[in-house]
Amino acid sequence: MTETTVPTAQSAGAAQTAEDAAFAAEVREWLADNLTGEFAELKGLGGPGREHEAFEARLAWDRHLAAAGWTCLGWPKEYGGRGATMNQQVLFHLEYARSGAPARVSHIGEELLGPTLIAFGTEEQKKRFLPGIRNVTELWCQGYSEPGAGSDLAGVSTSARLDGDRWVINGQKVWTSLAHLSDWCFVVARTEAGSKRHKGLSYLLVPMHQDGIDVRPIIQLTGTSEFNEVFFADATTDADLIVGEQGEGWKVAMGTLAFERGVATLGQQVQFAGELSALVELAERNGAAQDPAIRERLTRAWVGLEVMRAHAARTLGEGNTEIAGAPSVAKLVWAQWHRRLGELAMEVRGAPSLLAAGGSYDESDPFDEWQRLFLFTRADTIYGGSDEIQRNIIAERVLGLPREARP
Template sequence: MDFRFDSADERFRDEVRTWLAENLTGEFAQLIDKGGPGREHELIPERQAWERRLGEAGWIGLGWPQEAGGRGLSWTRQVIFAEEYARAGAPGRVGHIGEQLLGPTLLMSGTAEQRRRFLPGILAGTELWCQGYSEPDAGSDLAAVRTRAELRDGEWHVTGQKVWTSLAQFADWCFVLARTDPAAERHRGLSYLLVPMNRPGVEVRPITQLTGTSEFNEVYFDDARTAAGNIVGAPGEGWKVAMGTLAVERGVSTFGQQMGFQREYDAVLSTARDNGAIEDPDIAARLVDAWIGLRVMRYTALRTLGAAPGAVPGAESNIAKLLWAPWHQRLGELAVDVAGPAATLGGRGDELSDAQRLFLFTRADTIYGGSSEIQRNVIAERMLGLPRG
């Protein structure tokens, strides 16, 4: 495949770079290199304002169809924006769950009324979403969810607990996978509900991480209510809709993630050169391996997207997760080894060095978003055709 971008794409790249340079100034200059995984606690009100600025300028929903309010851009233009956004050090997005997960799900499975109600708020950066999937006894085994919902008097009544809910403390809405047919088991009897977060019966409890910060949360629903029409798909079809959401989770945005990885790698390489750690043959070899890993991830992602533009990723997205998660963990280990004894000193939260934060946060990479074991099972069953179990 030809992985090069054409001249029109490069003109678009210049447009993106120019806009970011002109807007990451003034009140938004403080947001450079803020937020993102492990740092989601940083400057939330300011990043919410930045989300609205992105919406005003039309930088949200680049790949959404124009009739839905998006720009209908090609996947190559979306890749370029993701890369340049990360290269500029633009802040971690607080609206990415709505734009990259809920929005595409509504475009695939939502009603016209749901799209009219919810897509504009995502595109404008004025309504934030979180994802209500995992539970204490249903993480990677998502079909085991116990949160239940019952339709009474024109409303869904939701009761249960979700965990590891990113940005729930700031979200306006949550898309919740709940069991609406108590007689059904496993994948059957689940429904995909859109639940407001600022109503009675919803409690958010932050979870303190190894880094000392809290971007994940427990969410308790105690007879929380949402309108009868806030169900995506038919009752009992929640598993199908939820799998559609997971399928788009690892799409174009992975290129922004990879650019973030590149910035982290460059910082580790710079430290190794400055303190002489690069003279250690083992450190030098690990730096080379990390550089190679970055290129493998990039070309794998380009090949996956380029093979069938516009298609929803299948097991290929599981391969991507299986590639980057252990790679990122190894980079965290390399970062503290390069830093040397200094890496053992420090505090918590904002007192951590970049190397310490990278090391601590990446411990979870092979668990969240689907554990590595689950990724291997999916690849074995869906791509290789191996039997279950």
């Protein structure tokens, strides 16, 4: 069987210097010293399809990380970060995965909105919001997708009009991750009546705890409700809580997506490596690894993971952030890979994968970890920009092919 383990820094594209080695040792030692007591019980919790697990305790863990300076590593020091290099960020994710530490709850604020505000926000906005993100005292969600504008973000119809010193927002968002637990939402809304497609959009920061917002959970195949519908009925936010100029929301929104598919994917790849390693162990334990077809698919999964790492190393290195189409390629690579891993997990489990592990689908948690992985990964090629949309972006904007016919 091909050996599959949580990657080394070198395999993840991080060539260690003495300084990097010392940094990794510091992370490793801190995690060993702190994943103890009540936090030891959190190990392994909160993965895909399991965001509901021990949320309050994981929030406390995130705040413990923040108090020790282990959040927002890549942010500039003047905004509360550590100014960590790309290599050091890779090393942190590697050590974090090896320790078994729980899935973070503050990803959207730390990895998406924070970098967006640093790049596009006013100094007042940075002073107001970055400390709360860094200290994990304010949680964020992303208001992009709509029932009629999922991967086609330019089709947004949620509207916002300026009424004195307030924006008044009406419309609906969907597939809003963790909206039910969030304090704020960054919302792409149409602020110029009659505008179409990329024109007339603005990027607004909206408080979630107000009468004009209704959050309704969407029950997923896993039985959990990470995703939500969010309805805005004359919801409001301050006039100055617009990131970038009015009508420039498309540019800011694309900046956020670039961050989402950039450094933020490093931790995701380490998670994937851990899942593959555990699946290989399961195949060896239950005998599935003796099947040549299973062995080949496990090996192909390992190769695919190496391709993913190589792409990240090539496109996320210093000075490589402007490679055309790289974020779309990255989304295609990891989404297809992870979806196939979920399918392979069912093959490795064999006939037992067809039965609810809890004995009944009426149970509150009827699935085992592999069944949850399979069910959750069915959505990987849809959320975050569907595969079809990513291929169109590459074809039209990178290769210069004719645009797909649109209504």
